[in-house]
Amino acid sequence: MDNELKIPRHIAIIMDGNGRWAKKRHRPRTYGHAKGAKVLEQILEDADDLGVKYFTVYAFSTENWARPYEEVKVIMNLFREYLVSSLAKCMKNNVRARIIGDRTKLSPDIIDAIRNLEETTKNNTGISFQIAMNYGSRDEIIRAVRKLVREEREGKIDASEISEEMLEQYLDTADIPDPDLLIRTSGEERLSNFLMWQLAYAEFYFTDVLWPDFNKEELIKAIEKYSSRDRRYGKLK
Ligand code: FPP
Numbered sequence: 001m002d003n004e005l006k007i008p009r010h011i012a013i014i015m016d017g018n019g020r021w022a023k024k025r026h027r028p029r030t031y032g033h034a035k036g037a038k039v040l041e042q043i044l045e046d047a048d049d050l051g052v053k054y055f056t057v058y059a060f061s062t063e064n065w066a067r068p069y070e071e072v073k074v075i076m077n078l079f080r081e082y083l084v085s086s087l088a089k090c091m092k093n094n095v096r097a098r099i100i101g102d103r104t105k106l107s108p109d110i111i112d113a114i115r116n117l118e119e120t121t122k123n124n125t126g127i128s129f130q131i132a133m134n135y136g137s138r139d140e141i142i143r144a145v146r147k148l149v150r151e152e153r154e155g156k157i158d159a160s161e162i163s164e165e166m167l168e169q170y171l172d173t174a175d176i177p178d179p180d181l182l183i184r185t186s187g188e189e190r191l192s193n194f195l196m197w198q199l200a201y202a203e204f205y206f207t208d209v210l211w212p213d214f215n216k217e218e219l220i221k222a223i224e225k226y227s228s229r230d231r232r233y234g235k236l237k
Contacts, residue, residue: 005220006227008180010054011047012202014194015040017186017210030074035212037078041089046216048093048127050223054176055129058194062102062136076110079133083113087120094126100172101135102143128176135172137196144170173198181226183219185211203229 015036022032040057047055060075090097099114106114114133147170151157157166168174178198184190187208191199205222207214 012179014184015211021210021212096124
């Protein structure tokens with residue numbers, strides 16, 4: 001093992017543990033989400049400083065609607081604020097922001113704010129930042145398949161042409177390289193329907209640290225672990 005830090009081109013994170021972090025402090029779960037949103041801003045900057053080119057986070061899953069109404073409302077409000085407040089920061093730091101997931105189920109003002117953020121930052125050439133909102137991997141694949149079937153029916157493509165590369169172009173992550181490293185905080189070791197297609201060859205890193213306590217030092221620890229692993233993509237070395 002060498003000690004050189006290999007910086008992953010793309011890091012994906014499941015930001016877990018906000019609720020438990022707040023509970024430990026006898027505060028409502030939503031307090032944990034607010035702190036989590038702040039930590040996210042900092043970690044994006046840290047990842048950028050370290051030379052990461054693509055950064056994707058799981059903010060809200062297709063399953064999260066089943067949480068209590070109040071909690072969903074607070075997360076949506078945080079997201080709403082985040083979309084607006086991050087615009088100036090993205091412009092300042094040359095960040096290109098995109099939202100993945102089924103946005104049609106979000107409220108109209110949020111959809112507008114997403115469109116505005118994506119449009120305004122689309123020519124930025126620095127780190128590419130993806131937020132998964134109302135995202136589920138199975139849902140994403142189903143939406144992609146529906147588009148493919150529609151285009152096949154319209155005669156635009158032929159079923160025999162469908163390849164991995166083609167299907168990828170129908171996913172929300174079209175043109176974004178697959179993550180090299182997935183980090184999940186808070187001790188849970190599951191994928192929870194996150195980027196299942198795209199993570200096929202990623203290295204997984206799990207830590208007990210709760211998301212609101214995650215920081216640059218923890219990020220570097222994950223990258224160190226990643227650097228020491230030998231990625232073979234099914235081949236022999
Ligand atoms: C997981 O912790 C976290 C979430 C489901 C929401 C993540 C949201 C944020 C970080 C803030 C909002 C995001 C943006 C982009 C503004 P949990 O609630 O499952 O924690 P627990 O497992 O301890 O209950």
